[in-house]
């Protein structure tokens with residue numbers, strides 16, 4: 001954390017021209033409740049940001065004020081009262097949150113056990129206070145070696161806050177170039193109040209020698225509810241980035257509104273994999289996270305390639321459309337998604353593929369699984385612009401229903417403005433079969449394992465896209481996510 | 488090993504089994520024959536604990552334990568294997584993975600350590616070659632696109648891998664060509680031992696030429712109506728079920 005004297009100075013600097021006066025006590029750990037210009041200045045000052053960043057935030061805030069919270073026909077939830085939300089709280093004080101594992105939802109702990117997560121890590125994930133990070137992770141040394149290798153290759157992998165200070169030109173050039181601040185209600189909000197996130201730059205011709213994972217950084221900082229990620233793959237480079245972890249994470253913040261921007265230049269490739277497993281709430285849906293994410297990739301260069309792979313099992317509500325803007329000729333966008341909803345969870349996910357360049361290609365494979373009383377919606381847009389000669393798309397959307405109180409909806413939009421486009425669309429909806437479950441159970445699998453096997457089979461086309469280290473855990477997770485949905 | 492007493496089973500509110508008695512001791516092989524719809528598969532499902540097969544009366548004891556109190560997978564863990572009349576397809580799940588998951592579930596139930604990947608591979612290769620199953624078939628999704636005969640042979644591979652002590656084989660001989668029938672019969676004979684027992688459901692006396700049963704039962708109208716030795720199967724082949732039912736009446 002920034003030292004108090006420095007912070008005070010920064011605040012004084014920014015508040016000099018602040019006409020309503022700056023009254024907030026800088027020593028408090030939380031910004032004042034609700035959202036206001038004052039709160040934004042507070043955040044920016046706390047983070048020691050340069051002037052341009054503060055301006056960026058304030059501009060976004062002004063836009064946001066004029067925007068309406070979207071209303072989706074198929075999602076039902078109680079709106080969050082933003083005037084009663086804290087937008088910034090400094091690294092958690094020991095007084096907040098559970099003091100020991102005894103204060104944590106036993107069901108959550110049960111899940112950790114099933115995933116085989118060591119006790120110390122369980123404490124960290126559950127947000128138990130006062131645990132020494134170096135005890136939690138033996139990986140401090142791992143992380144150091146890791147950083148050294150990256151440095152040698154000229155790869156930048158740091159927090160977005162550091163990048164704002166250390167690489168301002170790059171951040172200014174690319175931030176907001178893929179997801180403009182006025183893109184949508186939550187993106188605007190994120191621009192105004194984001195507290196941290198990740199920055200990655202892969203230089204020309206460099207193949208990142210390891211999977212970059214936020215998991216390595218989880219001990220370094222609490223990224224908070226408005227996460228901001230920016231990844232730039234320069235010409236001919238390659239990187240595989242992993243976001244999230246399979247263990248369900250708890251957070252006191254109910255609303256999560258991240259923005260992820262990927263920029264891919266000539267012949268470069270980004271593979272972005274997510275396992276999202278935020279706390280979905282209890283059986284009645286209480287206390288779950290609302291996850292409203294804007295993720296977008298711009299294939300700016302010739303033959304640029306991006307692939308999004310996501311396994312979404314958590315959150316009470318997920319609203320998320322990782323999208324690809326296929327601008328460079330011959331660029332390729334891929335979207336592989338597994339979304340599981342159980343109990344009262346709702347997921348509205350899908351993708352947008354915007355074909356702008358010639359000979360661009362996109363692939364969409366979406367597997368939606370609903371159980372309990374959950375709703376699962378696939379919403380996809382494939383758009384072929386008039387100059388996009390020979391654009392090709394293949395879309396496959398499969399839904400699997402478990403029980404008869406859940407729902408699956410597929411809403412595909414196709415907009416083609418160039419007659420040379422080739423579009424293929426396949427969709428299926430099926431129910432999990434009692435016969436399959438019985439077959440597995442007769443071979444010794446308990447009902448949960450049986451479900452896991454059948455569901456993993458259903459999702460295979462997506463799961464094989466995940467990096468190995470993720471895939472094994474994700475497979476376990478699928479089974480666990482569906483517990484209690486049958487029998 | 489297995490003792491069934493006065494078993495009544497309903498499916499969807501309809502009584503299918505109506506007071507069935509059957510005792511099978513370790514080391515014995517029993518065959519059950521009977522007309523279509525008599526309730527043979529129903530019996531196998533009731534023993535295995537399939538959902539929807541409601542036991543309204545009677546008892547099933549397995550190695551002295553009340554089998555009806557156990558869940559389906561626990562019964563498998565106790566050593567029951569059911570070779571199904573219609574093996575199910577599980578898309579996206581490789582046969583090999585499925586077998587490994589199943590084997591390790593059962594080993595866990597028995598408090599045995601899980602089998603590691605390398606050891607498992609060796610194990611399954613030997614089992615597959617015993618049953619003349621092409622290794623390539625093990626890489627394919629469980630039963631997906633398998634021919635009728637291949638599915639049945641796959642059931643036998645599973646049985647060989649899971650090493651049960653009691654096997655119910657529901658028309659495992661149907662759809663097999665002559666060579667496959669011989670291979671499967673050899674598999675059953677290999678399984679035969681003083682510790683193991685089997686219940687073979689079949690329509691054809693043919694299988695019983697290779698696997699000679701200790702007892703042959705006729706199941707009709709929800710009950711065992713006649714019990715004999717392998718000659719009963721021969722008699723049936725000649726005279727049909729009509730003759731037996733008339734006898735019984």
Ligand SMILES: Nc1ncnc2c1ncn2[C@@H]1O[C@H](COP(=O)(O)OP(=O)(O)OP(=O)(O)O)[C@@H](O)[C@H]1O
Nearest residue numbers: 498499501503521522523524525526527528529530
């Ligand atoms: N879900 C169900 N609801 C009602 N009746 C059922 C149901 N399932 C099976 N049955 C009936 O139960 C009876 C016994 O069926 P079962 O499959 O046990 O016969 P089987 O002896 O194995 O016949 P086969 O020789 O043709 O395999 C049949 O009349 C069948 O129609």
Ligand SMILES: [Mg+2]
Nearest residue numbers: 527528529572
């Ligand atoms: Mg039958």
